[in-house]
Amino acid sequence: MFRSQFFGLIVLAVILVVLPFVLPNNFYLDLAIRMLINACIVLGLNLLIGFAGQISLGHAGFVGIGAYASAVLTTHYSWSPLGAMLAGALAAGVLAALVARPIFKLKGHYLAMATLGLGIIISIIVRNEAALTGGPDGMPVAALALFSFEISGEKQWYWVVSGILLFSLWASLNLIDSPFGRALRALHGSEVAAQVVGVDVAKYKLAIFVLSAVFASLMGSVTAHYVGFVTPNVADFFHSIELVTMVVIGGMASIYGSVIGAVLLTALPQALAGFEGWETVVFGSILMFCMIFMPKGLVPTLAAKFGRR
C-alpha cells in the first residue's frame, strides 16, 4: 500500500519539474506557487484533522503568526528573515502547546468552537495592533534572504516551494506509517483502545497540534516573503475555513488528497472568473456536489473506485 504511495511522490516530482516549462507565463507560475504553499499548510492540517481526528477551525491564526512574525521582526526590529521565521514558528508552537491541554479535553463541536475562538483572537490582535502590523491595511515584507543568497522571482520561489512540498509529503507518508503515526490514527479510531495499549492520548494530540501549528507558521512566513506584503486576511476566519475545506474536499486522512484539495480550491476561483458575478454561486455549488457525491473527499473516493485503498 505504501509502496504505491511513494510511487505517487515520484509522479508528483516529475510533474513539478516539467510544469515551469509548460506554463505560458508568470501568472500561472504564481498560481502554482500559491497552490504549493496551500498544499503544505493543508498537509499539516490534514495530519491533525484527517489522521488524528482533531478539528481546528483556527489554523489560519498560526499562518498569521508566522506571516506577521516575519513581517514585523524584519521590518521594525531588523531581524534576519531566517531568525524571524524561526521566532514565529517558536511562538506558534508555544501557543499551540499552551492551549492544547485544555482545548483537547473537548471533542467534536466544542473543540471546533474553541479552536475557532483561538483563531479569531489572533486575527483581532493582528488587525488592531496597527502600530506594529499596519492594521487592516497590512504591511510590506522584505525579500527572503538566507545568509547571502536572496530568493527572488517566480522561478526561484517555485523550486523552493516545490522542494518544501515534496519533502513534507515524504515525511508525512513516513510519519503516518511509523509508530507515532499509528498511535495517532489509533486514537482517532478509538480513543479508549489507544489508551489501553499505552498511548498517552493527551500527549499525542498536543504533539500533532504543535507540529501542524509550527508548520502552518513556517508556511505563513514563506507566504509573506513570497508575496512581499501581508494583510490581516491571512489570519482570519475565512482563511481557516478555506484550509479546512481543502482538507475535506481533497480527502481526510489522505496525504495526496491534501495536495489535490489545495490545488483545486486555489485554482477554482480563477477558473470560474468567467462567470462574472456568479462565480461564488458556482463555487459553492461545486463544493456542495462534491460533498454530496464524494463525502469522503476526492482522492479516497477515486482510490476506492479504482480498487486501491
Add this chain to the structure above:
Amino acid sequence: MALLEVSNLSKIFGGVRAVQNVSFAVEAGIVYSVIGPNGAGKTTLFNLITGIYTPSEGQIRLDGRDIAGVAPHELARFGMARTFQNLQVCMNMTALENVMVGAHLRLDRNLFKGALRLPGIARRDALLRAEAAELMRLVGLEAFIDAHADAMPYGALKRLEIARALAAKPRVLFLDEPAAGLNPTETSEVDSLIRKVADSGVTVVLVEHDMKMVMNISDQILVLDYGKKLAEGTAAEVRRNPDVIAAYLGTHQ
C-alpha cells in the same frame, strides 16, 4: 502474593452502587472468570481495574503496587491489556495495523525519527509487521491479514482485539465477553485460544456469559450479583453453590 488483589472495591454512579465492596485475588498464570446475571457489575469491575473508571472506594493492587485510579495508558506499562465487550477496533486502519498498535510501548515512538524513517525504525516496523501477522494467525485470522478493519465481520473483529492485546505482550489479559455474538464454532475456537494464551504464562481474567466455556476453562470463578460478590471458587464449587443457583435460576419456594 497474588498477581492481582482487589479489596473492598466500590463504584457508585449517582444513586446506583454498581460495584459494592468486592474483594478477590487472582494468582499468576491462571484463568480467572467473573460471571453474573446482566447488570451484575462485571464490566464496571473490569473498567475499574483497567483504569477506565476511578473507584469510589477500595484498593486494587497489581504486584503489590496500588493501581486504583491510575490512567489506562500507565497501566499498560505494568503489563495490563484488555479487550472490550462493545468492540473498540480502529476502523480507520488495516487489521494488521490494529495489531501493530498493540505493541506501542515496545517501540521507539519518536515523531522525528518516524518522519525521517530512520533505518532503525524501518527495520523494527518490518519485524513488527511479521510479528503482528503471526499473532493474527494465532487467533485464527490468517484470512484477514491484508484486510482493512472495516471490511471484517464481527466475529473476526472480536479476535482482532485479542491479537492487539497480545501484541502488547501483557502479563495479565482482561477479556470482556470474548465469545459474545459468536457462533458455536467460533466460540470453541476462542475457548482453545484462551487456553493457549493461559498456557503461555499470561494470566487471563475473563467476563463471559457462555457458561459452557466458563466452566471449561476457568481455574477460579467469581460470581457477582447486584454489584456484590456472591461466591468464589472452582467451577465445581460454584456450580453447587445454592446462592449462585438462586441468582441464575430463581429460588424454588
